[in-house]
């Protein structure tokens with residue numbers, strides 16, 4: 001274990017960044033001066049930022065640092081894809097307390113750089129600071145899109161189809177499993193703690209939580225099929241909350257069908273194990289990092305051809321409100337933004 005103080009701030013930065021090379025034409029100059037220099041020529045520049053605080057957004061008891069680095073990068077890329085853009089550069093601001101070593105930071109950087117490699121993004125700068133209490137990460141991602149390709153939250157129109165990629169609720173149940181094991185572990189005395197928790201049958205849920213992916217593939221498939229979403233958002237806080245953002249920004253209402261919610265088999269089994277309603281997990285779970293988007297009704301046939309995308313409902317006039325239609329057309333339940341809220345969680 002190497003103490004950060006052995007390297008000092010500049011030594012640490014050099015250590016973490018000396019092998020980083022840029023891949024994108026838009027990166028004119030990366031790490032090493034007062035600013036990175038970017039050149040987006042005639043394309044729109046997309047900028048997004050996300051902060052991850054220890055104890056609020058992640059718990060290091062069950063989060064490997066490499067996974068944390070990977071996830072921190074991917075959740076930022078996800079916001080760029082949600083605008084129908086391509087992520088190009090990443091800025092990493094990090095604050096660490098004395099309980100972290102150089103090797104701990106190496107692990108975070110190996111995750112960050114793996115994500116950058118996989119998604120074709122350049123790590124072009126950041127800031128490093130000490131912290132009194134814990135670990136904080138704040139990442140800014142910059143991307144680009146042709147002006148006419150940018151998709152906003154505010155473009156949904158009455159009769160548009162509401163679509164979602166992948167499946168929902170898995171990451172939330174992954175978190176519940178990890179929290180449950182943490183409690184069991186905390187209740188044991190030292191000799192008993194050598195036993196490893198058994199997560200067999202739940203691997204997919206843990207992976208969805210610990211190592212999410214951004215849906216680059218979906219954005220590309222839509223583009224290849226000639227489908228331009230009228231609105232789009234990524235699902236970080238839960239489907240209900242994100243759909244309400246689209247409807248509010250677009251001044252519309254919506255109807256989604258409970259029986260159309262995309263669920264994985266492991267998600268359904270695990271929800272049952274926890275005595276939870278699986279639809280509630282899918283609607284309010286959060287951290288799915290799937291894409292929620294709307295397309296014109298005339299794109300129905302094209303959407304049916306796209307793998308891993310499902311139509312879950314349609315956009316209505318604002319006066320009709322926002323609601324979920326229960327199984328078997330049973331009843332209309334108003335959608336509520338019950339998703340995860342960092343502000344609530346810190347209370």
Ligand SMILES: Nc1ncnc2c1ncn2[C@@H]1O[C@H](COP(=O)(O)OP(=O)(O)OP(=O)(O)O)[C@@H](O)[C@H]1O
Nearest residue numbers: 047048049050051075076079082233234235236237
């Ligand atoms: N402290 C802040 N100051 C200025 N603007 C902010 C601040 N926090 C959020 N925003 C802006 O508010 C809007 C909504 O942000 P929000 O974080 O809810 O969206 P998001 O980034 O898609 O969500 P997530 O953080 O779950 O990825 C964005 O335009 C964002 O830049």
Ligand SMILES: Cc1ncc(C[n+]2csc(CCOP(=O)(O)O)c2C)c(N)n1
Nearest residue numbers: 055056057058059236237286287340342
């Ligand atoms: C210890 C711990 N507690 C809670 C969660 C859940 N959580 C964290 S971030 C987030 C979504 C978006 O956040 P933001 O809107 O701040 O970007 C959710 C649902 C977690 N992963 N770990």
Ligand SMILES: [Mg+2]
Nearest residue numbers: 079082234236
């Ligand atoms: Mg977002």
